Each structure stands twice: as C-alpha cells, then as structure tokens.
Amino acid sequence: MVISGVGQNYYQNNVETKRNTKNVNGTEKIDTGKAESTQELSEAEEMELFKKEFYAELERIPKNRTITNLAVNISEEAFKNMKADPEYRAKIMSALQRDLTSSFAPLKASLLITVGATEKDYRGDSWSGPNNDSEFFARSQDSFYKKTSGKKDRNKELLEEYLEKRAQAKRQQQELLDEKVAKAEQERSRLAKAWSSKQQMAKASSVYDANIMTETMAGGDSLLG
Known part of the structure; x- marks a missing residue:
C-alpha cells in the first residue's frame, strides 16, 4: 500500500535523529551527540509530538x-480534546482498531473515518466496487492518515505516459513542420537570388548592347564626316 496524507509529515523523520526525553519539570532534553541543551516545549511542539505518536499508533493497527x-480525517478540535483527555483518546483509538480490522467480505471497500470533537462526531463511510472510489479520493485529499492500494497511482502513471507520448508526437510534428518551413524558405531564398542574378545579368547585357550600339553609331558618323 502507498502511505500518504498530512500525518505522514509527523511519522517520517526527515531531520537529524535526536533522542528526546522529558525531565520532571516538563522540559525537553535534546541529545544531539554534542553538548546537551534543555528547552521547554511550546504548545505547538507538544501537539506536533502528540500527532506523531498518534500516527505511529495508527500505523501499528493491522488493517483488514x-x-x-x-x-x-481528524479535526484539530479532536486532537486538542484527545490530548487533554486520555480517556477520550483511548475511546477513539479503540473505535479505530475495531473499524480498521473489520472485514467487508466478500466485497472490497474504500473506508473513510472522520474523527470529530466528541464521540458523537465519529463516523465511518465506505464505498464498494471498482467504480465507486471517486467519492473516497475526493473526500480524503487532506486526510491526516491515508493508505491506498496504489491503483490510483498506477492510473496516474498511465495518464502521465499517455500525455508524454502525445506531447512527444506533437513535438515530432512541429519538428517536421519547422523542417518543411525551413526548406521552403531556403528554396524561396535560392529562387530570389537566382532571379536577382538573372535580372542583373539581363541589365548588364542591355547596358552592354546599348554601349555597342552607341559606339557603332558614333563610328558611322565619323566615317560620314
């Protein structure tokens, strides 16, 4: 399966590995292998850590x-309430374990779970059949946690391959057209030069003939004189 979603940012570690521990005063001790430093976690950092731990626990649930x-989908209000109320968090995690391990046999299904601020806001929606996934993908775009079979990714790859082939065919057609235009321009230029040269030769010939006639007439006048 392909893992994606907003929560992936909390699950993957893209920075230097650090060992984080909390002391009795609620401060965080960060061991980077160098000199130790102690700093208090901000509210945003505490929430980020809570989401990361929640994502990791979701990942450990064996999906049917x-x-x-x-x-x-988990709302920010739900995260705040789960962080403040461990009992509520435990109930939500229990419901998720129940639903993620449930079977849809003999069918296969796409499952979207929404977690709200209260237990009443918890709901699950499912779609079965090969042509009923569009609603799932439309409503799960910004999900905290998301796993797909990869079928949609393959369809996307096929679409990209088709678009690339079509773009390549257009480029080849454009190259052929440009080549024809270039050849036509070269032929036009050659003909223009040939015509210009012919005109110059004709003009030179006319001038030459005129000079000959002038000289002939001048010679005749001289003999008569």
Whole structure:
C-alpha cells in the first residue's frame, strides 16, 4: 500500500535523529551527540509530538485486507480534546482498531473515518466496487492518515505516459513542420537570388548592347564626316 496524507509529515523523520526525553519539570532534553541543551516545549511542539505518536499508533493497527483504500480525517478540535483527555483518546483509538480490522467480505471497500470533537462526531463511510472510489479520493485529499492500494497511482502513471507520448508526437510534428518551413524558405531564398542574378545579368547585357550600339553609331558618323 502507498502511505500518504498530512500525518505522514509527523511519522517520517526527515531531520537529524535526536533522542528526546522529558525531565520532571516538563522540559525537553535534546541529545544531539554534542553538548546537551534543555528547552521547554511550546504548545505547538507538544501537539506536533502528540500527532506523531498518534500516527505511529495508527500505523501499528493491522488493517483488514478487504479494505483497499483507507483514510482517517481528524479535526484539530479532536486532537486538542484527545490530548487533554486520555480517556477520550483511548475511546477513539479503540473505535479505530475495531473499524480498521473489520472485514467487508466478500466485497472490497474504500473506508473513510472522520474523527470529530466528541464521540458523537465519529463516523465511518465506505464505498464498494471498482467504480465507486471517486467519492473516497475526493473526500480524503487532506486526510491526516491515508493508505491506498496504489491503483490510483498506477492510473496516474498511465495518464502521465499517455500525455508524454502525445506531447512527444506533437513535438515530432512541429519538428517536421519547422523542417518543411525551413526548406521552403531556403528554396524561396535560392529562387530570389537566382532571379536577382538573372535580372542583373539581363541589365548588364542591355547596358552592354546599348554601349555597342552607341559606339557603332558614333563610328558611322565619323566615317560620314
């Protein structure tokens, strides 16, 4: 399955690995392998850590194989309430474990779970069948947690391949057209030069003939005189 979603930012570690521990005063001790420093976690940093831990726990739940696509939408209010109320967090996690391990046999389904500020706001929506996934993908674009079968990614790859081939065909057609235009321009230039040269030769010939006639007439007048 392909992992994606907003929560992935909390699950993947893209920076230097650090060991974080909290002391009794609620401060964070960061060990970077160098000199130790102690700093207090801000409210935003505490929430980020909470989301990261929640994402990791979601990742450990064994999903039923009849669930081909899965997404979990969690509101910010829900995160605040779960962080403040461990009992509420435990109830939500229990509900997620129940639904993510449930079977849709004999069908396969796309499952979207929405977690709100209260237990009443918790809901699940599912779509079965090969042509009923559009609603799932439309409603799960900004999900905190998301896993897909990869089928949509393959369709995207096929579309990109088709667009690339079409663009390549257009480039080849344009190259052929440019080549024809260039050849036509070269031929036009050659003909123009040939015509200009012919005109110059004709003009030179006319001047030469005129000079001959003038000289002949001048010679005749001289003999008569």
